[in-house]
Amino acid sequence: MGRRSPAGAPRPHPPARAGKGLVRALVRVGTGATRRHGAPRRPPPDGMVCLRCGAVFLRKTWRRSRRRLLEAAARSAPIGRCPACRSVAGAELPGRLRLEGAYVGLHEAELRRRIANVAARAAFTQPQRRVVAIAAQGPALEVTTTSQELAHRIACELCKAFGGSAVYHWSEHGARLRARWRRD
Numbered sequence: 001m002g003r004r005s006p007a008g009a010p011r012p013h014p015p016a017r018a019g020k021g022l023v024r025a026l027v028r029v030g031t032g033a034t035r036r037h038g039a040p041r042r043p044p045p046d047g048m049v050c051l052r053c054g055a056v057f058l059r060k061t062w063r064r065s066r067r068r069l070l071e072a073a074a075r076s077a078p079i080g081r082c083p084a085c086r087s088v089a090g091a092e093l094p095g096r097l098r099l100e101g102a103y104v105g106l107h108e109a110e111l112r113r114r115i116a117n118v119a120a121r122a123a124f125t126q127p128q129r130r131v132v133a134i135a136a137q138g139p140a141l142e143v144t145t146t147s148q149e150l151a152h153r154i155a156c157e158l159c160k161a162f163g164g165s166a167v168y169h170w171s172e173h174g175a176r177l178r179a180r181w182r183r184d
């Protein structure tokens with residue numbers, strides 16, 4: 001758990017490129033805030049493109065959009081990895097949801113569709129929150145996500161759509177969620 005391969009270590013951000021100053025100025029106008037409350041990880045430079053998924057960091061958010069990507073490409077943006085892709089690579093998945101009960105085996109396709117649907121909606125506004133895998137484990141389904149919020153949301157949506165019940169176990173600092181949804 002606490003082990004981390006050297007390859008997974010955070011790499012320094014590439015140097016700033018032309019155009020960054022302008023983008024940053026716009027960002028300042030948009031948000032006004034200077035954020036400096038001892039964040040553990042430095043924010044990526046504005047306009048950074050995730051090499052793995054193509055998300056672009058602008059106005060303090062990672063977003064996957066064709067327009068952003070084209071704009072970034074036009075100004076030779078800095079490249080790196082977004083938190084979702086880092087999380088996948090480092091196998092530190094904060095969200096885990098297990099679907100159990102007889103209902104799961106009988107309605108697997110519907111459940112998968114519903115999960116994909118919730119994930120797609122989340123990806124639209126917050127691409128760093130993603131479903132990594134939906135794996136069958138015997139009669140159960142195991143959903144892993146890049147954020148505990150998404151795992152929580154999926155469990156809530158399953159309760160709304162299919163009934164059943166969910167239990168949640170957060171880690172000490174709330175960074176990870178192990179949830180279980182059950183319907184017999």
Ligand SMILES: [Zn+2]
Pocket residue numbers: 050051052053054055081082083084085086
């Ligand atoms: Zn990414």
